Amino acid sequence: MSSASSPRLIDGKAIAAAVTEDVARRTAALTVKPGLAVVLVGEDPASGVYVSMKSKKAESLGFHSVQHTLPAGTGAADLLAVVAALNADPAIHGILVQLPLPKHLDAAAVIAAIDPDKDVDGLSVINAGRLTVGDRSAIVPCTPLGCMTLIGEVHGADLSGLHAVVIGRSRLVGLPMALLLQQANATVTIAHSRTPDLPGLARGADILVAAAGRAEMVRGDWIKPGATVIDVGTSRVPDATRTSGQRLVGDVAFDEAGAAGAITPVPGGVGPMTIAMLMKNTLEAAEKAAR
Structure with missing residues (x-):
């Protein structure tokens, strides 16, 4: 990725630290x-x-x-x-x-x-149903909830007028991610391995969420100039320059993603947010029980 066209790095570690600081403050008040x-x-x-x-x-x-x-x-x-x-x-x-x-x-x-x-991972059918119908009592899966917080750092809470493409349709990430984006007023397309012309579809995205679980699948020419790219993937690939013989990469070929306006790194992007959101979900479950 050239320095002349480097996108803004969305710092998941710093944002997660701010979330957990707020959790600690609210916990102390309980x-x-x-x-x-x-x-x-x-x-x-x-x-x-x-x-x-x-x-x-x-x-x-x-x-x-x-x-x-x-x-x-x-x-x-x-x-x-x-x-x-x-x-x-x-x-x-x-x-x-x-x-x-x-x-x-x-x-x-x-x-x-x-x-x-008490389902703070948000994986139960009941919480999935609540999320689907926009019920505010839903406990939302931690990873997509964290992704929405990262997107909010760039675009704010209202995504009206933006086209979001989610690559991946898992119950854990892809489907709840699409629902959250839709509820924030984005126009959402869910893509997957059987989607025709996936690169062309991705190039139309103002917000591109890569959650397919395939190392560096999203190439640089898939990214619309100025798009916000959220990389959920984590894969280990061979790297002879590392002591371990491997390095961690995402679903996006990061070094090719210079056209993006903002992007999450791997590691240090989505990962820290997942645990932070687990803590937030637990705190909110405790607050609800205390009412």
Whole structure:
């Protein structure tokens, strides 16, 4: 990316820090500590790191933080019993079951068992339905909620007159992202692997959200000059210059994205926002319970 045409970098770390600072301030004003319970099944190293990060962040903000680590062979009945106990615990306002679960467990059934008002990942069918109809009680999935905050830094809250293209249609990111953009008055197109002329469609986007999970799929000539680009992807690719032999990249070929007006880097863009929004969702669940 040439310095003459470098887009504005949207600093997810700084914006996430501002979000968590506000969460800490509001937490201090509550008479009850927000309670976050994280449930980990098995010993997947990446999941273990994510759970540890979430628990430490909750503790740093003054939350009541609980972690349940269960053996990989835990049966469905035992896992659902843990969820039921957390549902019934008034000191817990947010429940997060770390995904992916071991293959013998039905993730959809486990998520469905979480009290929708404690489903701080926003993954339940009930919260998805609430979001679809614009119900303000919906708990919104953390990653798209974070993306909207980043977009708001560039465009403000009202996206009237802007065309947004979301590449990816997952329940976790793509679909809720499209709904949030629509509710902010953008004109939204959802694209995916079977979309004809995906590059041409992307070139029409004022806001381009790349959430396909394919390393550097979005090339520089896919980007409309001046567009805001939100890169949700994280993939590791070989890099002989790194000690690890790999480097982290997004769904956008960052070095080719000089035409963008603003872009999120990978790492340091969307990633920090996801945990910040988990904390915000937990705080708001506690505030709602305290009313």
